[in-house]
Amino acid sequence: METWFFIIVSLCVSALVSSIFKLFKKNLPPGPPILPLVGDLIWLRRPVSELEFILRRLRTRYGPLMMLRIGRRKLVFIASHSLAHRALIQHGGVFSDRPAPLFTSKISNRTLKEISSAAYGPTWRLLRRNLAQEILHPARFKSYSSSRRWVLSMLVNRLLDASKSEISVRVMDHFQYAMFCLLVNMCFGEKLQEKQIKGIESVQRGLLLGFPRFNVLNFWPALGKIIFRKRWKELIQLRKEQENVLLPLIRSRLKRISEHQEDGAAVLAYVDTLVNLILPEENRKLDEPEIMRLCSEFLAAGTDTTSTALQWIMANLVKYPHIQAKLYDEITGVVGSSKSSQLQLIEEQDLQKMLYLKAIVLEGLRRHPPGHFVLPHKVTQDVELDGYMIPCNATVNFMVADLGWDPKVWKDPMEFKPERFLATSSGEAFDITGNREIKMMPFGAGRRICPGLTLALLHLEYFVANLIWIFEWIPEEGDHVDLTEKQEFTTVMKNPLRARISPRIRIH
Ligand code: HEM
Numbered sequence: 001m002e003t004w005f006f007i008i009v010s011l012c013v014s015a016l017v018s019s020i021f022k023l024f025k026k027n028l029p030p031g032p033p034i035l036p037l038v039g040d041l042i043w044l045r046r047p048v049s050e051l052e053f054i055l056r057r058l059r060t061r062y063g064p065l066m067m068l069r070i071g072r073r074k075l076v077f078i079a080s081h082s083l084a085h086r087a088l089i090q091h092g093g094v095f096s097d098r099p100a101p102l103f104t105s106k107i108s109n110r111t112l113k114e115i116s117s118a119a120y121g122p123t124w125r126l127l128r129r130n131l132a133q134e135i136l137h138p139a140r141f142k143s144y145s146s147s148r149r150w151v152l153s154m155l156v157n158r159l160l161d162a163s164k165s166e167i168s169v170r171v172m173d174h175f176q177y178a179m180f181c182l183l184v185n186m187c188f189g190e191k192l193q194e195k196q197i198k199g200i201e202s203v204q205r206g207l208l209l210g211f212p213r214f215n216v217l218n219f220w221p222a223l224g225k226i227i228f229r230k231r232w233k234e235l236i237q238l239r240k241e242q243e244n245v246l247l248p249l250i251r252s253r254l255k256r257i258s259e260h261q262e263d264g265a266a267v268l269a270y271v272d273t274l275v276n277l278i279l280p281e282e283n284r285k286l287d288e289p290e291i292m293r294l295c296s297e298f299l300a301a302g303t304d305t306t307s308t309a310l311q312w313i314m315a316n317l318v319k320y321p322h323i324q325a326k327l328y329d330e331i332t333g334v335v336g337s338s339k340s341s342q343l344q345l346i347e348e349q350d351l352q353k354m355l356y357l358k359a360i361v362l363e364g365l366r367r368h369p370p371g372h373f374v375l376p377h378k379v380t381q382d383v384e385l386d387g388y389m390i391p392c393n394a395t396v397n398f399m400v401a402d403l404g405w406d407p408k409v410w411k412d413p414m415e416f417k418p419e420r421f422l423a424t425s426s427g428e429a430f431d432i433t434g435n436r437e438i439k440m441m442p443f444g445a446g447r448r449i450c451p452g453l454t455l456a457l458l459h460l461e462y463f464v465a466n467l468i469w470i471f472e473w474i475p476e477e478g479d480h481v482d483l484t485e486k487q488e489f490t491t492v493m494k495n496p497l498r499a500r501i502s503p504r505i506r507i508h
């Protein structure tokens, strides 16, 4: 009797204890079972496109909020518009940190000073505000318009030359080069020679595209440096080359600025704004390597993203001639016919009147966002989302492409239909920041939203409008435009666009 009583009581107590425990135990988002630590290494070597494919399969099983556990890391993925809005806008203060920078992007033992990887704090705020207000503010755009005109004329001439020697032109290299010229000019304030620009482009691209190869070093740096010795050396070499091309530019610019302080430099360049910043946490100025990394970040963030988007948009205009014709009609309606003998460029103020153009650019970013994810975010404390607990320090990312392709929000989501952005019922322009509601987020949303958003839209509108006004774009004979995607630093076309380019005007 006593024994029974004892057993029953202890069972009750343990049930009570475990239910109390459950009450306090965090209800983590659903996801597959924990992958063992070796999973870490296998996982790190997978290309992003494969990760995306796996996530889509997991999503059908676990829903739009899921958590993967790899070794000790917790990766949360969000694929719902309302949850993205709740996280990034409503709980913005908790969801805006970044995970510690990877070993391969750090290398030296100093903390890395970059906007995109900086922890959510005073240094990030200072650097971001400097870029956003001094360089990327719409009020500043006008001062770079001569540089845009210069780059556009150069691009037009290169396309003309290419179309004389080839029947169809592969355009991506020309787009990339044009964006590089633009951003290099905004960064260093000089119109550099082709050779110098190509030099910068080549190291920057080497570092970006080398990332998947170098990434294995991040798993266990001390060991990785020995096992992958060749890659390690290659990375050090690339960083050295980066210093060789960028540091002289920074030095010569700063020397000129200090010599000509009284005349006031003609156009403010990004480097100029960096020299006098005082880091709030360390109470000192940025040193040369730090200025270089910020310039490098500026180039990396603004070039391939924009040229990729430009290529996708042009590919759709080649593939769908009726959309191209409608855009051409809109343009001529605003600026008149281009069939005069003199090459004239569309000016920036004219773009404001071209609503179909704006719709095409937005549709391009929805259907083909250059990044299918944002940069990884980190939460700074335990936070509840949709009844689940996102644990402190978890990495959070958003399925950007899937948000733009969701049939619940977009009708016929896989089709290219710029009209969907034309007339919103309220008559207001589409809000791409997602502050009120997120329908797509090619630039992210909330406090970490891309600060280059307005500049990127201007670049896309300006180049698309002019390229369509000056040339007619015709599909390659007997071929179709292949819109298959391939994941690189950005999501590029697997078979880059080739098109016949026929000037609508007699140039020269
Ligand atoms: C079509 C072109 C572009 C696209 C699609 C794009 C997209 C993005 C995305 C998705 C993020 C990450 C947001 C997040 O982590 O939540 C980002 C961050 C960033 N972008 Fe862009 N971007 C573009 C052009 C530019 C340009 C032209 C610049 C500047 C010259 C720029 C500078 C930055 C910077 C500095 C960050 C880091 C922001 C931070 O961490 O606070 N981007 N961009």
Ligand SMILES: *[C@@H]1O[C@H](CO)[C@@H](O)[C@H](O)[C@H]1NC(C)=O
Pocket: 109, 110
């Ligand atoms: C970084 O390493 C250098 C030597 O390579 C050393 O002199 C310096 O004190 C280190 N700095 C920090 C912050 O650890």
Ligand SMILES: *[C@@H]1O[C@H](CO)[C@@H](O)[C@H](O)[C@H]1NC(C)=O
Pocket: 392, 393
């Ligand atoms: C989060 O990360 C920080 C820094 O790495 C660490 O000090 C802290 O203990 C972590 N918190 C949790 C709950 O894991």
